[in-house]
Amino acid sequence: MKEEGKISRWQVFYDDISMLFVLGVVIPTIFYVIWGVMELANAPTAVITGP
């Protein structure tokens, strides 16, 4: 919302494409990729017990 000569902080944030870029890459990388890889890497190996 533009007041007289002032630009709202939200508009400044939305206009900062590089900041949005960083957040848009970092957030899914942390919560989806890194967390997921950590879980999968720490999954216990199945032990097959023979008949």
Place this chain on the structure above:
Amino acid sequence: MANEMEFRTCPITGKKVYATTQNLMWINAVTAVVFILIGGIMALLVALTRWPAVHLLSPEWFYKALTAHGLNMLIFWIIFFEVAGLYFGSSVVLNSRLAAPKVAWLAYILMLVGSILVDVMVFTDNATVMFSSYVPLQAHPLYYLGIILFAVGALTACGIFFGTLAIAKADKTYEGSLPLFTFGLSAAAIIAVFTLACGAIIYIPTFLWSLGVIKNLDPAMYRLLFWGLGHSSQQINVTAMVSIWYLLGALTVGAKPVNEKICRTAFVLYILFINLASEHHLLTDPTLSPAHKVFNTSYFLYLAVLASMIHALAIPMAVEVAQRKKGYTKGLFEWLTKAPWGEPGFPAMIFSLLIFGFIGGITGVVYGTEQLSIKSHNTWAMTGHFHATVVGGTTLAFMGLTYYVIPLIFRREIIGKKWASAQPYVYAAGMILLILGMAGAGTLGSPRRHWDVTFADSIIPFSFDPTVLLFTTIAALGGILAAVGGAMYVGVSVLSVFLGRKLAPNEAKLVY
């Protein structure tokens, strides 16, 4: 090659259209249509095989056609079209020269070589691995190389887009914030960077595995990272589609968002959270914890779902407000009944919005619930969902936009205007039948990715509820109708682009 600084001024919008941008848009868009033709032929063959009454292809050809259909539609058609859109949204909308046109041409060549390599591998029996190419299914190394080349090209095109934004800002070719359409495309491009990075992280080791350099590739790890590419690429499509809805609303009825701040907030929610939707492909995987699943598919993703709901409200609202200003105020829906239904862009936008929202969105959120996913995973209901989003939603919106790009950017008169006007109706009707048929059959248990759902050759006989056959038939008939609609689109586009009368500078207009 055109001079980088050579441009013309669009008589309708007053925007500068640089010759380099126009040429790059042209080649990417035309290539996109070639791939929708290949993907569409494969779609028809697959539909006629799933329909037990016809059961057209052999098993070998069915899985080959299905692999080709997925790749040509989900990746090649859509991304070539989006690249054309990125150049339009940056260079044309911002009145700016394109950043590094020679690099943009290199990006195109990489994408083209990659896509041809992939298709050749699939059609020569070297990569019948489905779109998802799940490890330990192994394709020929050139298949993976093709995908890597395509991804590098697409990533380069995203770089060109961002570079053009930087040039436009430095040259002060626009005032204030980015226009909403370009802002939406920026969101799509940011999502694309994460997408393609995931693609590189997984396809490079998979390529090395296919060469024998890496001995083992963990399937669970592959699935996690593949869907970081596979689903996120669909979120690029969603974001691009929503941007095009705003554009088509403006072009067809002069619609402007009632509150643009809310629309931009919705795009920002997409940027931050929509990639986490990839998790829903992993809901039935045993190795990931419920915490990872719920956090990603529920808490975070629902913020992106909120964003979709904002757009689903904002766009019809903008259209209604614009129409009411024109005097269509009788009752609740005169604004809609008196809308320009004869212009192809308007029905394309509305049907895209309704199919995506009502069918695709609802089924997506419901099937993406951890428990409900158990029932719907690997059934044809899933296929119904994503045909509602990617085909009924994104592809239909792209088709609608094409009918404006051809006269306004490529300066060719549309050949077959009546066909163009009818095409969104035919395609939407076909897709609705196909989607409802798939969802109905899948809800009753009919599997996806299966050559013969009657299980006629099975050692252990099994038959579904007979209603499955009814839904399968509806899906097949819908698929045939949609193929007709697709053929109409390809026919009108190709004829117009190559044979359409060249329009004089003041001839192009928005109204059909």
Place this chain on the structure above:
Amino acid sequence: MAEERHEDFPAPGTGVIIIIFFVAFVMFYFLNWKWLSMVWNIG
């Protein structure tokens, strides 16, 4: 008056579409949970 009502919310037609959308959403959610309960009996 119709125009005065529209001053409050400028897009009543869209409002109706959205309500239909939410009703469809709730119904589809309910139906799927119901079907899941039929496939996967617990207790």
